Amino acid sequence: MIDRLFHLFERSLAAVLLxxxxxxxxxxxxxxxxxLYKDMFSPQGFLLSLDELFEVFGMFLIVLIAIEFMSxxxxxxxxxxxxxEIMLLIAVTALTRKVVVLQTSEVDPLYLLxxxxxxxxxxxxxxxxxxxxxxxxxxxxxx
Numbered sequence: 001m002i003d004r005l006f007h008l009f010e011r012s013l014a015a016v017l018l019x020x021x022x023x024x025x026x027x028x029x030x031x032x033x034x035x036l037y038k039d040m041f042s043p044q045g046f047l048l049s050l051d052e053l054f055e056v057f058g059m060f061l062i063v064l065i066a067i068e069f070m071s072x073x074x075x076x077x078x079x080x081x082x083x084x085e086i087m088l089l090i091a092v093t094a095l096t097r098k099v100v101v102l103q104t105s106e107v108d109p110l111y112l113l114x115x116x117x118x119x120x121x122x123x124x125x126x127x128x129x130x131x132x133x134x135x136x137x138x139x140x141x142x143x
Contacts, residue, residue, distance in 0.1 A: 025066035061097035088126040
């Protein structure tokens, strides 16, 4: 009885999270459309400045992060497990967005080194997870 109640509660929370991240994704796409419209019909015309390009790329990455979160929550609801590969992809995408919108002239070089180390660690983790999954997918290979 308590197990069923807990699973129902857990599933309900995951459904609410999925609904909320869906709303956030829709809002992010609407904001992206607004920013693109505003930038394209500015006095400069269709040419975007470098700052505007970075803003647009950052917003695209926000939408991708939201989509990955939705995928992660859906997979959790379906499998009852957290997929490390998807979580690493979300982290890499979020860190990539941070790097894209970062004003490097205003940042301490040690901070940039830390971001590079974090990015390298996340990518290495993703590579190792993928490699492990590939090995599990080919049984009896012996290599």
